[in-house]
């Protein structure tokens with residue numbers, strides 16, 4: 001099977017290259033500048049369908065031929081994309097049945113990308129034809145390093161509600177359930193008397209008055225993931241008939257909620273991710289780190305590819321903030337620290353026209369006399385020096401449970417509180433661990449947990465019986481588990497596990513929950529003995545084997561357990577029944593749980609200093625405006641050859657990468 005790395009040496013550096021927006025003399029300048037910056041891989045052809053198949057079945061490869069030849073002559077490799085995320089205008093006119101329909105029944109317009117139904121047989125036939133033509137023509141081209149199928153599956157067309165999708169959904173349900181009785185049982189359709197007499201009666205969950213069957217909604221989400229994966233497989237398998245090069249598609253981890261990337265991960269030869277900073281966040285690099293750790297986890301710990309990020313502002317947020325001096329470098333190196341073997345951008349040269357003309361690029365509108373360009377050239381030099389990290393692994397002692405199905409289920413309508421948000425809890429725990437300088441992996445709840453000293457489940461509302469047993473076995477065998485409230489409540493059909501909450505986790509946690517007491521919007525509760533506060537949630541916890549570590553001092557559950565610990569087998573299971581304040585409460589508790597689990601970590605560092613070990617290399621990324629000194633560092637600076645013998649000082653906003661002999665104490 002084709003694999004990774006895609007380039008003969010070093011880390012991949014480059015971006016989306018859209019030369020079709022420019023006259024040919026600009027292309028020659030492009031490749032000269034690519035050489036200057038050390039670019040060695042560019043993604044080409046992503047949105048070229050209408051250009052290379054201007055009429056149905058008529059191909060014109062002249063421009064793409066010239067571009068690939070030019071890249072090859074300049075020593076730049078191509079990540080050749082299939083252009084199927086943006087069907088040509090003739091396709092839309094000729095096949096109106098392929099148009100995307102939203103929940104409200106609107107047929108969405110053209111003049112945009114992603115405007116097609118993933119279940120359309122006409123789309124399948126047309127995309128297979130263009131992919132076959134591309135693969136046949138370019139499989140042997142010497143510029144090619146890899147294939148980039150489509151662009152961001154599910155970005156804007158995750159769910160289609162057209163008649164074709166409805167029919168495909170019914171076929172998917174027949175396949176899953178066999179007979180309609182099994183479907184009725186799974187979805188609990190005796191509720192409101194919504195029992196289906198046949199599969200023909202099932203509609204996708206289009207806009208309806210209120211409270212649509214949760215099992216129907218979850219299955220439609222699963223079906224939609226499968227519909228997109230089927231599109232990917234069709235293209236990948238077509239390419240494989242002609243080429244042995246690695247095939248991937250760019251994910252949007254974790255910012256495309258409808259795509260269950262655990263299901264996707266096994267389909268690609270290398271996991272590739274696009275990541276953009278969220279300008280509305282005060283410290284967006286923490287979410288970046290989370291995305292990078294998730295990408296590595298989806299790759300099963302193997303190196304992955306950062307397929308897109310930005311040199312500066314994007315164009316699609318309410319306020320598109322430029323990156324501050326040093327921020328691009330910190331961002332890129334944080335991705336590399338967390339396992340990426342590439343640093344790719346959207347895009348090479350900023351567009352003058354079209355929907356994305358205010359998006360930053362490696363060559364900005366300001367040209368090469370700009371800070372961005374100088375930074376791009378300097379980054380290329382840094383990445384060449386970092387070539388030695390290629391292929392190296394990041395290991396983690398702590399895992400966070402992340403399940404897209406639980407994400408979907410938690411955020412269906414009519415939950416005990418609208419403040420119950422998957423990302424809110426995941427990010428609260430991730431951030432606390434990031435600030436403790438603990439690198440984490442993400443795991444599906446049914447994964448092998450034995451490599452970890454501590455497993456944290458911040459938001460596992462939906463948890464099937466088998467994954468719950470997996471957690472139980474992990475603790476009995478000596479693992480340590482930390483679970484946050486409203487976890488283990490329902491099974492994969494959103495049916496509550498029988499008996500008191502938290503059904504699936506009752507035994508491992510040694511508690512039952514008698515009643516939920518969600519808090520008002522600004523309400524807080526206090527915990528004792530340590531001065532911590534809780535928000536969002538309180539509940540009446542009854543001990544059933546566990547002991548109370550903290551109690552609520554006030555609020556609806558005053559005098560009752562707030563945090564519990566259950567020693568079970570050779571391990572322990574901790575339960576937290578409120579949203580601890582991130583400042584002291586959560587970090588303090590986590591610190592104690594990390595100690596109890598024996599998780600090693602550096603102490604006494606500023607919590608704005610990002611520290612990650614990748615193989616023999618220690619990455620120190622300083623997000624603060626003052627220098628930071630890290631004790632216990634011995635080795636050689638990769639960028640400047642500096643010798644470190646006992647400590648390393650990282651300049652304000654700077655990055656130091658040390659080839660170490662020994663880990664920091």
Ligand code: GAL
Nearest residue numbers: 151152274276308314346359
């Ligand atoms: C990505 C997409 C690119 C470009 C970029 C802008 O999601 O793949 O084509 O649109 O966003 O940030």
